[in-house]
Every structure is written in structure tokens, then in C-alpha cells.
Amino acid sequence: MKLNQIAATAALTLAAATGAHAQISGDVIKIGIITDMSSVYADLDGQGGVEAIKMAIADAGGTVAGKKVEVMYADHQNKADIAAAKAREWFDTQGLDMLIGGTNSGTSLAMAKVAAEKKKPFLVVGAATSALTNDQCTPYTVHWAYDTVALSKGTGNAVVKAGGKTWFFLTADYAFGAQLQNDTTKVVEAAGGKVVGSVKHPLNANDFSSFLLQAQSSKAQILGLANAGGDTINSIKAANEFGITKSMKLAGLLIFINDIHSLGLKTTQGLYLTDSWYWNQNADTRAWSRRFFEKMKRMPSSLQAADYSATLQYLNAVKASNSDDADKVLAQMRKTKINDIFAKGGWIRGDGRMVHDMYLMQVKTPEQSTEPWDYYNVVQTFKGEEPWTTKAESKCPLWK
Amino acid sequence: MEIFGIPLQAFLGQLLLGLVNGSFYAILSLGLAVIFGLLGIVNFAHGALYMMGAYVAWLGLEYFGMNYWLALLVAPLVVGALGLLIERTLLKQLYRIDPIYGLLLTFGLSLIAEGIFRDRFGVSGQQYAVPELLQGATNLGFMILPNYRGWVVFASLLICFGTWYLIERTRLGSYLRAGTENPALVQAFGVNVPLMVALTYAFGAGLAAVAGVLAAPVIQITPLMGSNLIIVVFAVVVIGGMGSILGSILTGLVLGLVEGLTKVFYPEASNIVVFVIMAIVLIIRPAGLFGKER
Numbered sequence: 252m253k254l255n256q257i258a259a260t261a262a263l264t265l266a267a268a269t270g271a272h273a274q275i276s277g278d279v280i281k282i283g284i285i286t287d288m289s290s291v292y293a294d295l296d297g298q299g300g301v302e303a304i305k306m307a308i309a310d311a312g313g314t315v316a317g318k319k320v321e322v323m324y325a326d327h328q329n330k331a332d333i334a335a336a337k338a339r340e341w342f343d344t345q346g347l348d349m350l351i352g353g354t355n356s357g358t359s360l361a362m363a364k365v366a367a368e369k370k371k372p373f374l375v376v377g378a379a380t381s382a383l384t385n386d387q388c389t390p391y392t393v394h395w396a397y398d399t400v401a402l403s404k405g406t407g408n409a410v411v412k413a414g415g416k417t418w419f420f421l422t423a424d425y426a427f428g429a430q431l432q433n434d435t436t437k438v439v440e441a442a443g444g445k446v447v448g449s450v451k452h453p454l455n456a457n458d459f460s461s462f463l464l465q466a467q468s469s470k471a472q473i474l475g476l477a478n479a480g481g482d483t484i485n486s487i488k489a490a491n492e493f494g495i496t497k498s499m500k501l502a503g504l505l506i507f508i509n510d511i512h513s514l515g516l517k518t519t520q521g522l523y524l525t526d527s528w529y530w531n532q533n534a535d536t537r538a539w540s541r542r543f544f545e546k547m548k549r550m551p552s553s554l555q556a557a558d559y560s561a562t563l564q565y566l567n568a569v570k571a572s573n574s575d576d577a578d579k580v581l582a583q584m585r586k587t588k589i590n591d592i593f594a595k596g597g598w599i600r601g602d603g604r605m606v607h608d609m610y611l612m613q614v615k616t617p618e619q620s621t622e623p624w625d626y627y628n629v630v631q632t633f634k635g636e637e638p639w640t641t642k643a644e645s646k647c648p649l650w651k
Numbered sequence: 652m653e654i655f656g657i658p659l660q661a662f663l664g665q666l667l668l669g670l671v672n673g674s675f676y677a678i679l680s681l682g683l684a685v686i687f688g689l690l691g692i693v694n695f696a697h698g699a700l701y702m703m704g705a706y707v708a709w710l711g712l713e714y715f716g717m718n719y720w721l722a723l724l725v726a727p728l729v730v731g732a733l734g735l736l737i738e739r740t741l742l743k744q745l746y747r748i749d750p751i752y753g754l755l756l757t758f759g760l761s762l763i764a765e766g767i768f769r770d771r772f773g774v775s776g777q778q779y780a781v782p783e784l785l786q787g788a789t790n791l792g793f794m795i796l797p798n799y800r801g802w803v804v805f806a807s808l809l810i811c812f813g814t815w816y817l818i819e820r821t822r823l824g825s826y827l828r829a830g831t832e833n834p835a836l837v838q839a840f841g842v843n844v845p846l847m848v849a850l851t852y853a854f855g856a857g858l859a860a861v862a863g864v865l866a867a868p869v870i871q872i873t874p875l876m877g878s879n880l881i882i883v884v885f886a887v888v889v890i891g892g893m894g895s896i897l898g899s900i901l902t903g904l905v906l907g908l909v910e911g912l913t914k915v916f917y918p919e920a921s922n923i924v925v926f927v928i929m930a931i932v933l934i935i936r937p938a939g940l941f942g943k944e945r
Contacts (some may be wrong), residue, residue: 255893255939294775424919453922457879460668461914464794468661483777484871492781492797493870494788511883513775513871547771602861 279319280575282308282562283341285334285362286353286377288326291455291481294509296353296377296554301545301557303352306542307562315566316573323347327358329454334358335365342369348575349374349565350560354480356380356427363392371577371623374561377554379479379505380430381640383483384602386645389586391577392603393584396557399431399525402504403639405525405611407438409631410473410502419471419499420585421448421486422463423478431477431504447471459489479505484513491518508551511614511626520616525638527609528553528593529627539592550624560593600638601650609638639642657802657915664794665915666908671774671885672798673907674807674863679884680891680899681811682858685818688853688894689831693754698877699761699882700856704730705769705872706777719782719868727862734856738849761877768874776873778910811900818896827851883922886929892942902940933942 286296301324308320323341326333335358340366341347344599350366352359361379367375367389374393375383381398382599399643422428430453436446448469450462463486466474474495475513476486490496503510506524530540543551568583569575582641589597589605593601597607612627620626642650653659668699679701686694711717717725737760745753746874785799818824830837830844863876870876884903891902906925913924918928930941 255889255937255942289769291774293769398787450918452918456922457880458672461665461911462918464661464664464668465915481774481776481871481873488871494795509775513778515778
């Protein structure tokens, strides 16, 4: 083989490289999480998410209904086919009882199909797309933390109200970005704003300057960032560098505390964002977060708290129904109010949406911040059903 | 005036940004080309070396107050020394066997390096400020160019053509080329060929580190920054022709431009356009645009 061809083949192989890790367990209650463990979203969920699940299992006593509880995790590398294949393997050969969907909407949509086919509970934590409880809802999918509708209703409305009438979107080119842009467009237009253009960028792009220049020439007031993780960080960084922030205001539609930590308060102060949870909300969240910090050396994101909550509520339902039969456990979960460090008075709706409060937050200035990770002021609380898809908007046949 | 429906000013702006990205491609693919041309090693660890260069700059600033200009010198020395160690302990075992082993070894090394940094620093990354001297932006009429990006183009062109001159036009370069052509004969003339080869790998690693320092203020420093880029850079080297030094520089710059324009006309394709070109080039000229069939 010619060297040139070897290198070419290797380059393409690397682009699709595999290397999933799995932990295999015996005949027990098995909880699995398939998430991004190694790429752009790994800090938001990843190993920290696994740790949060372990904390929930420990808090449930390690055994439930006389059975030992074990956790398995795998890296889907942001590829839907890997996620679906891993989920199928675990259900078929490992006796997985409940699957938690990590970050990346494309992978969760793929896993939702597998879980529905295998009739096993699929609790989605990290993925944002509202399609999971709308046109692609299943009796086995429960969407736990947040979704694109809630993000857009929160941040979208707040920004339009503050005078941001014309929008340009910088959108991650996959299921999540498209859905977030779509949902935000509806909110912006309903509030009297206008979307003047958008540009799609590949996931994990290495340079945003070109896209930002296109955004700037649109003359829109608001640059809506319909992306997440490392992509959002690099977008904000480049926007500052090219002086885009002087002529346009940034609206980060999905920003996590890890992104703020990485960018620093100096760059992000004043930014509005919508999230499902913040570690520094009250004594309970702080206490739990400090436990998490002991293990991970960073404060938990909302997703990691939701991983904990989803696992704890599932185990409570197994205990209450004294069974790990999917239908029985899910029925139990649906009739129980959710009260833990993540949600107060939450409940699971017919479409699979776990309804709970969402928060509009503003990033503190460096002077306001009193300790590391003290980053947000809660500006507004969206109560109960307010931030979520309404029955009128829903196309989910299970919720009619 | 408009070009394909895009105002001329915007078009020029995008070309310039493409050139900035092309500069990174050029300096990275040059390092790969030097290592491949002189050692026959397909160095998949290049992305990790690039990432480590950026981290040396960041760690140096964080813990020792080392400024950017010093980092430009220190990072290549540190990473180059690491390269020397890799060559002396691992790569030298592989020269006589199929190049695929070198590729697998370096790929494995890069996974290990990324894993270590990911474990230590997370993937959200670290910030590195633009040095004071290069802060601000210049209005070029058709766009506002941050001064730092201008510096990147200048510095990388300087480094690229300096390296080309060193290897193709100096006595040291001729030793290097002769040493790889016929090591036994050159050794017989009293030249220490193994040392020369080891230093070449260290030099290539140092080039990657320089690119890492150059990139540090522009993008977030993360353990993944190398793996995102290296695949594209490999395609650049394949298109230019493995081992062709001038070819890799020119191809890097040109593909930066092509990619930049793709971002304007069909942004969704911007991450595959390089691979499409690679496929076409391999069909028409399997040795690459500037390569020779061996």
C-alpha cells in the first residue's frame, strides 16, 4: 500500500474512531448512562454524571427491594449509531433495567426508539430537543431536566422584552441546534421580534470567525447562539475578539455553568441564560453540591443534578412498586410527586415531560461573585407548566 | 460590487479569515511533512503535541508568570524534548518495519496524552489572553481584523518558509536529506545520522508546539483542540503529497482559503470540503499534488 493511501485511510478512520468503555455487572438492578464522556459535552455530564448517579444509588442505600443496584456507562462520542447500538446491546445482553440519556439530542432520539422497542424506561437528562416529548414521544421516554422549548421561552422572551427585536442565529448543525433555533424563532416572532438570518456550523467547529462575520453583516441586534458546550465557548470568545459584541448582543440559548467557569465572569458578565437548576440556590442544593465537589473538584451542572434526581426517583419507584417491571415502575413514577434537590413538586406529564420550575439567570459581575463558582443571580422563576410545551402545541398522541 | 451574491467586502474578509486558518494548517502540515519526509513516520501524535504546546503556554503563565513571547520559545523546547524522548525510546524501534506501526504507535500516544489532559483539566478548556502588544484591531477597510490574527499569518509564513529554506537550501538540510536517502553512506562520512533523525522529530514536534502557542489566544485551550484539527491537517498533507515540504505549506494556505469560502456559500459542508478535495486528488494524482511516486 502506498504511504499516502495509508495516511488517507487512517485520517478517515480516525474521524470515525471508536473506543466505547463499558462496565459489566451481574444479575441486579442495572442503571446505564450513555453520554458524551470524552468530547465537547463531557464536562456538562460525562464522568460527573456517572458520579451523580452513584451518589443517588448510595443515598438509596445501595440496595433496593433486596437487590443490589449497579451503574454502567458508555461513551457515545456524539454518534447516534453508537448510542443506539450500545443501548440495544445492554438491553439484549446485559439485562439493563433503566437507561439514562446523556448529552446530545441526536443520540437520545436514537436511543428513545431502542428503549421503546425494548419496553424499558428511558430517562433523558442531557439532551435538549423538545421532539423527545412532542412528535417523537414514547410511553417509555421521560424527559427530565430541560428542553429547547423551555430554553427559548426563558431566554428568548427575556431578550425580546429587553429590546432585542431582530435576531440572527448561529446554529449547531444537528437535531439539537435545528430544534432550538426553530423553538426560539417561534418565541421571538410571537413576542413581536424578527429573525433576519442564520448560519449553520458543524458540531465541534474549530473556528467561528467566519460565521460571526456573516452574523455581523446581517445587522441584527441579537446573535442567538443555538449551540452548546465548547462551540458556545469558542463562539463567545471569537465574538469578543472581533468586536461583534459592540454591535450585537449575544443571547446564549444553552449555557451551562461549566461554560461560564471556563470563559470567566469578565467575558460573560450580564449574560442572560435559562437553566433548570443552579447549585447555589438554597441550603439543600449547596449541601449536595459540596458533596459532589468533594469527588469531582468542580461544582455540578444542572445535568449532573438531574442525573442524581432521575436515578433517585427511579429507585424510589422500584422500592414502592417492589418490582423492576418497566410498566409498573413507570406507572409508579407518574403518580408520585418529585421532591429532591433538583425539583420541588415536579410531576411526569402524559407526554413524558417531567414538569418542574425553570430559572432565568443573569451572570454576576466579577465584583458580585463572592466565591469560586458563585456565578448567577436568579432573575425570574418560571413556575410549573409555564416554560414547557403546551397541550395545544403538542403533537404527542399519548397526551391528548 | 458583488461576487456570487456576496458583497466584495465580505468576500475579502472571508478570504482573509481563511488565510488565518490556512496558516495553522500550513504550520502543522509542515511539521508532519518534515517528519514524514525525513523519517517516514506518519505522526498521528502531532495534534497532541500541538495541544501540549498550548498547555505549556497556559501552565507557564498560570504558575510561573511566563509571558507569551517567552512561551513561543519555551513551548517548542519542552515539547521538542518530549519528542526527542519519544523518538529515542519508541519510534527508533520502528524504522525497519511497516510504517503502519509508527502510525498506530503515535495514534496511541495521542489518545493517552489527550486522556491525561482531559482527566486533569476537563474539556471546557482554559483561557489565554492575547498579549498586550497585539491587542486591539485594525480597520482594513473591508473588515476589522484583530491584530493578533494578522500576527498569526505573519509568524506562520515566517516559520514555514524559514523551515523550507533550512531543509532545501542549507548544508545542514542537505545532510538531513542525504541521511534519509542513504543512512549508511552518510554515516560513513562521519555524520551522526541517528542523532540527526532524532533532532528532526524533535524539530517537528517543536513546530506543532509553536502552532499550539499561536492558537492559544484565539481558541479555547482544551485537550481536544488537537484531535479536532489533526484530521483536517492530515488531509492537507495527503493532498499536498506526503513529505513534500513546499507542497504542504502551499496546500495548507490554499485549503484554508477554500474552507473559508465554503463557510460562506455552503456552511454545512465546511467540515467535509477538505476531505472531498482529498478524495478527488487521490483519484487523479495518488501521490498528492506535489508528491512523487516512490
